[in-house]
Structures are given as C-alpha cells and as structure tokens.
Amino acid sequence: MTYPIRPIDESEWPVYFPVLEEAFGWTPHPQQRERFKAETEFDRTLAAFDGDVIVGTTAVLSLTMTVPGGRLPVAGVTSVSVLPSHRRRGILSALMRRQLADIRERGESVAALYASETVIYGRYGYGRASHELSFHINKAGSAFVKNAPADPSLRIRVATPADVRPDLERVFASVATRRPGRYDRQPHAWDAVLADEEFDQRGNGPLRSVLAEDDGGVRGYALFRIKGGWEANGLPAGELKLQELEATDPAAYALLWRNVLDRDLVAKIEAGSRPVDDPLIALIADQRQLRAGWADDLWVRVVEVDKALAARAYSAPVDVVIEVEDDVCPWNAGRWRLTADPTGAECKQVEDEPDVTLPVAALGSAYLGDGLLVESLEAGLLREHSSGSVRALATAMSWNPKPWCGLVF
Ligand SMILES: CC(=O)SCCNC(=O)CCNC(=O)[C@H](O)C(C)(C)COP(=O)(O)OP(=O)(O)OC[C@H]1O[C@@H](n2cnc3c(N)ncnc32)[C@H](O)[C@@H]1OP(=O)(O)O
Numbered sequence: 001m002t003y004p005i006r007p008i009d010e011s012e013w014p015v016y017f018p019v020l021e022e023a024f025g026w027t028p029h030p031q032q033r034e035r036f037k038a039e040t041e042f043d044r045t046l047a048a049f050d051g052d053v054i055v056g057t058t059a060v061l062s063l064t065m066t067v068p069g070g071r072l073p074v075a076g077v078t079s080v081s082v083l084p085s086h087r088r089r090g091i092l093s094a095l096m097r098r099q100l101a102d103i104r105e106r107g108e109s110v111a112a113l114y115a116s117e118t119v120i121y122g123r124y125g126y127g128r129a130s131h132e133l134s135f136h137i138n139k140a141g142s143a144f145v146k147n148a149p150a151d152p153s154l155r156i157r158v159a160t161p162a163d164v165r166p167d168l169e170r171v172f173a174s175v176a177t178r179r180p181g182r183y184d185r186q187p188h189a190w191d192a193v194l195a196d197e198e199f200d201q202r203g204n205g206p207l208r209s210v211l212a213e214d215d216g217g218v219r220g221y222a223l224f225r226i227k228g229g230w231e232a233n234g235l236p237a238g239e240l241k242l243q244e245l246e247a248t249d250p251a252a253y254a255l256l257w258r259n260v261l262d263r264d265l266v267a268k269i270e271a272g273s274r275p276v277d278d279p280l281i282a283l284i285a286d287q288r289q290l291r292a293g294w295a296d297d298l299w300v301r302v303v304e305v306d307k308a309l310a311a312r313a314y315s316a317p318v319d320v321v322i323e324v325e326d327d328v329c330p331w332n333a334g335r336w337r338l339t340a341d342p343t344g345a346e347c348k349q350v351e352d353e354p355d356v357t358l359p360v361a362a363l364g365s366a367y368l369g370d371g372l373l374v375e376s377l378e379a380g381l382l383r384e385h386s387s388g389s390v391r392a393l394a395t396a397m398s399w400n401p402k403p404w405c406g407l408v409f
Contacts, residue, residue, distance in 0.1 A: 003048040003055060003091055005098050010042050012054070019047075019057050023081030024116075029197040036079075039188040045079070046099055048091045056082040056091040058099055061409055063183040065112065066176060068369045068399040069313020074183070075103040075303070076409045077113035096124040100303060100329055109307035110367065112300050114408045121299050125328050127365030128372065129300035130181045130403035133278065134293040135271040141289030142261040142269070144254065148283050151251035153214040156259050161194050161209040167218040168194075168209070175246050179275070180368040181298050181403035189407070193223070193244070203227060204241055210259050212252040220247025222256045226266065236265040242272070244406070254283055273297070275404035298405045300364040305332045308367065309340075309347040315369075317341035318396035320389050323354035324363065332360055340396055355389035358382045369399025 008016050017036065021027065028036070040059060048056030061076035077099065082091045103111050115121050118128070161168065169190060176182040185193070199206045204225040212220040223243040231237045240263055247253035257280055261269055274280070276294075281287055302308045305324055319339045326332040337350045358373075362382060365372040373394035376382050384390045 001089065003050055003086075003089075003094065005046055005048050005056075005094060007043055007045050008047045008054070012047070013037055013040075016045070016047055016054055016057055019054050019083055020079055020081045022083055031195065031197055032192075035188055035192050035195065038191070039186070040079075044102075046095055046102075048082075048095055050086060055086040056095055058095045060099065060103065060111075063112070063409070065110075065183040066178070066180050067110070067312045067367070068180050068315075068397075070311070071177065072110060072311055073108050075106075075108045075111040076183070077111050077301075078409055080113075080116075092120075093124075097328060100124070100301070103303050104329070104331070109302070109304040109311060110300060111303055112298050112405075114405075115296065115299050118296055121301075122361055123328075124301065125326055125360040125364065126299040126301040127361035127363070127367075128296045129365050129368045130297040130370055130405060131276050132273045132295055132297040132404060132406065133276055133290075134295070135269070135274060135278075135280070136291045136293075137261065137269040137271070137284075137289055139261060139263075139267055139269060141286055143285050144258065144283045145285045148254050148258075149251040150254070151214070154212050154219065154251060154255050155214070156255065157211045157213055159209050159211055161207050161223060164209060164211060164218070164221070165190065165194065167211060168221050168223075171218060171221055171246050171248060174248055179401045179404060180399055181405040183405065183407075183409075185407075189409070193407070198225070207243070210256065212247060212255050212259075219249060220252035220256050221245070222260050224260060226263070228265065236267060238263075238266040238268075240266045240269045242269060245271070250279065253279060257283065273406050275402060275406070277400070277402045298368065298403065300367045302332070302360055302363045302367060303329060305336050305360070305363065306347040306349065309336070309338050309363070310345050312345070312367070314340040314342060314345055314396040315398055315400075316392075316396045318392050320355045320393050321350060321352045322363075322393070323357040324360050325357065326360040329360070338393070353385070355386040356382060356384050356393065366394065366397040368403030369397060370403050371398040373397065 044060040047054045059079040063074045063076040065074040222245040227239045229237040377390045
C-alpha cells in the first residue's frame with residue numbers, strides 16, 4: 001500500500017498537527033501550539049496521506065548552523081510522526097527519502113535533527129554527531145579552583161528575561177558562531193526559549209535571569225527556574241534548574257556560574273544540557289561533584305558528500321580516498337578524494353582505490369568535529385584499506401570547541 005506524500009498548506013494545519021500530538025502522546029499548551037505553527041515553513045512540510053487523512057508528518061526548518069570554520073545553511077529536520085494506527089508500514093522511510101531528495105534539490109548539503117529515540121535515524125544515513133552532559137551539582141561541593149578568573153569591573157544584575165531579550169539575543173548571537181552545532185535563533189525560537197508555560201505545568205517557578213555586565217554592556221546571562229523547598233528538619237532544599245548560561249568571555253562565564261551555584265536557599269543545581277567540554281568542568285575544584293549524565297545531542301546527515309566536505313574547515317592536512325556507502329541517497333555512493341588542510345578543502349569524485357570504506361552516517365558523525373571516526377574504527381565498524389587513513393581523516397575532521405547545539409528544534 002502506498003501513501004501519497006506532499007507538503008501541506010496552512011489551511012491543513014488543524015488536521016496535520018494532531019498527528020504529531022497523537023504520535024508523541026503530547027498535549028501542548030495552547031501557546032506552545034501557536035509557536036509551533038508560527039515557526040512552521042509550510043512549503044517545507046511533508047504529510048503522508050491514507051485517502052484524505054494525514055497519517056504521517058515531517059518538516060524542515062531552514063537553519064544557519066555553525067560548522068568547523070564557518071556557517072552553513074542546514075536543513076533542520078523536525079516534526080516526524082506517524083499515527084499509531086499506521087506505524088511500521090514504511091511511512092517514515094518514504095517521508096525520509098522524499099525529504100532528503102527535497103533538501104538536495106534546495107541546495108542544502110547537510111541535514112541535522114534531534115532524535116526522539118537513538119535507534120531511528122541511522123538507517124537513513126544520520127550519524128550521532130554531538131553530545132551533551134547534564135550536571136547534578138550539590139551546592140556544598142561546588143567550590144571553584146583558586147585561580148578561577150575574576151574581573152572586578154563585572155557585576156550581576158537580576159532581570160525579568162522578557163525585559164532584557166535584546167541583551168540575551170546579542171550575547172547569544174556572538175557566542176553561536178564559536179561552536180559547531182549552534183544555530184541562529186529566529187524570533188520564534190527566542191519566543192520558545194523565554195516561554196513561561198512550564199511555570200504552570202511543572203511547578204518549577206517562573207523563568208528568571210541574571211546578567212553579567214560592566215560599563216560597556218552585557219557580557220553574559222543565565223536563564224533558570226527555582227523550585228523552592230525545605231527538608232523536614234528545616235534545612236533549605238531548593239533546586240535551581242539551569243536552562244541556559246552563555247557568556248562572551250571566561251570571567252563573565254565564571255561569575256554567572258558562581259551566582260547560579262551560590263543562590264541562597266538552593267541545595268541542588270541541575271543543568272540539563274551542557275557541552276561535553278564545558279569550561280565549568282575545569283572551574284570546579286572537585287569535578288566528581290558534577291555527577292554528569294551523557295546523551296546524544298545532534299544527529300547529522302551528509303546530503304551531498306562533495307559539497308558538504310568542501311564547505312567546512314579542517315584541523316590538519318589530509319589526502320584520502322573515501323568510499324561512501326549510501327543506499328538512501330545513491331548520488332553519494334562512490335569514491336571521493338578529500339584533499340584538505342587548514343587553509344581550504346576540495347572533494348572530488350574519483351575512480352582511485354579507496355583508503356577507507358564507510359557508511360555515509362560515519363561522515364555525518366564526524367562532520368561537526370566530535371572525532372567519532374576513531375570510536376567507529378576501534379569498534380570495527382569501518383573498513384580501513386590503508387593503515388592510518390582513518391586516524392588521519394579523524395584528526396583532520398576533529399574540532400575544538402567540541403560541537404554542541406543545546407536547543408532542541
Ligand atoms: C526529528 C524528530 O522529529 S524525532 C521524532 C520521531 N517521532 C517520534 O518518536 C514519535 C513517535 N513515533 C512515531 O511516530 C513512529 O513510530 C516513527 C515516526 C518513529 C516511525 O514511523 P514508522 O512509519 O512506523 O516507521 P517505518 O515503518 O518507516 O520504519 C522503518 C524502519 O525503522 C524501524 N523503526 C521505526 N521506528 C522505530 C523505533 N521507534 N524504534 C525502533 N525501530 C524503529 C522499523 O522497525 C523499520 O525497520 P525495518 O526497515 O528494519 O523494517
């Protein structure tokens with residue numbers, strides 16, 4: 001049985017969005033529903049139909065994302081759902097194939113997504129490309145190293161987040177270009193970051209902010225909520241849930257963390273999504289106190305091998321023939337010579353003998369600089385024909401700072 005696929009127009013939203021709600025078992029707040037609609041690029045949606053009923057959905061957000069050495073238009077894949085009545089009939093597979101062809105036609109060479117479950121997207125050529133740490137910190141164990149940076153010209157200002165939105169946007173825009181995986185936030189994304197429905201829904205208190213600033217302006221911010229509480233013996237047991245902390249320089253970063261960690265009547269600090277190389281790890285004197293959890297962040301799909309590989313920068317010289325396996329985007333299958341050094345890169349289709357054979361998902365994993373090719377090699381998942389070629393490729397593709405997105409789309 002086939003299920004015709006096409007984009008929807010805005011008038012079909014009332015029968016499109018409920019498919020997502022049903023598939024995710026999700027009841028969004030009315031404002032959340034409105035924001036979802038506002039960010040939807042209707043010409044980049046796809047719906048699968050059973051007769052005239054929508055049974056599957058997906059959409060793309062047109063993102064500008066930082067990649068090693070620059071910024072790229074990236075297809076941000078989102079809103080993937082198939083009705084429980086129609087699951088496991090190949091509807092997702094049909095949507096993914098069509099979507100990747102559309103992305104290519106539009107000229108984007110890279111797609112990225114957040115996966116609801118890690119087992120779903122590898123079969124479509126997406127690779128786990130960045131990771132996040134979540135910290136659970138007891139305030140009592142949060143002292144900094146003695147030489148933590150301090151700038152006497154900096155001060156903390158308490159502010160209502162909505163009142164200082166232009167400052168938050170300015171700080172974020174300046175840090176987003178520094179780390180692969182971060183993307184330009186459009187106004188609707190800021191609406192979501194600053195949304196306060198969670199206040200009603202989870203009892204975590206309203207969104208609060210502190211700014212680090214000097215006479216020249218704002219150099220960083222933290223966004224968080226506080227769930228107050230007391231132990232039976234009267235000791236304060238408040239929990240601070242950090243949503244974001246961004247700063248333009250190390251002194252502002254350290255001051256903001258200190259402010260968040262030292263909050264009166266708070267005993268525990270939870271920071272849900274942080275980069276794997278968060279400078280906080282170096283600032284905390286007793287790192288075990290961070291009690292970190294680890295999870296995948298972005299998944300990346302190289303949609304056009306030559307364009308994507310030539311569009312990013314490399315940390316070290318490399319000259320390697322890569323044989324790419326890709327049965328979902330057959331235009332990628334074949335041998336590609338990547339010649340790159342820190343000044344530039346070229347990637348051309350060739351007939352030469354390959355140095356390495358790898359699934360396209362492995363290129364997606366390496367694309368943002370997380371260095372995962374070595375992990376795959378050691379796990380026996382890549383076929384290396386010339387000894388040392390994978391390590392050379394992995395070294396060239398690795399990047400500092402490590403990739404991290406930090407905001408689900
Ligand atoms: C970027 C995002 O939006 S992430 C959000 C993804 N959506 C969700 O998690 C919502 C809840 N889940 C769903 O809506 C559906 O189960 C989907 C979209 C994940 C899968 O849709 P389906 O139409 O059932 O997938 P489809 O039939 O095309 O499956 C293709 C293959 O993937 C496998 N697969 C699909 N989903 C899963 C899963 N959740 N876990 C394990 N395997 C899966 C199928 O078994 C099948 O394997 P096969 O090719 O070896 O037979």
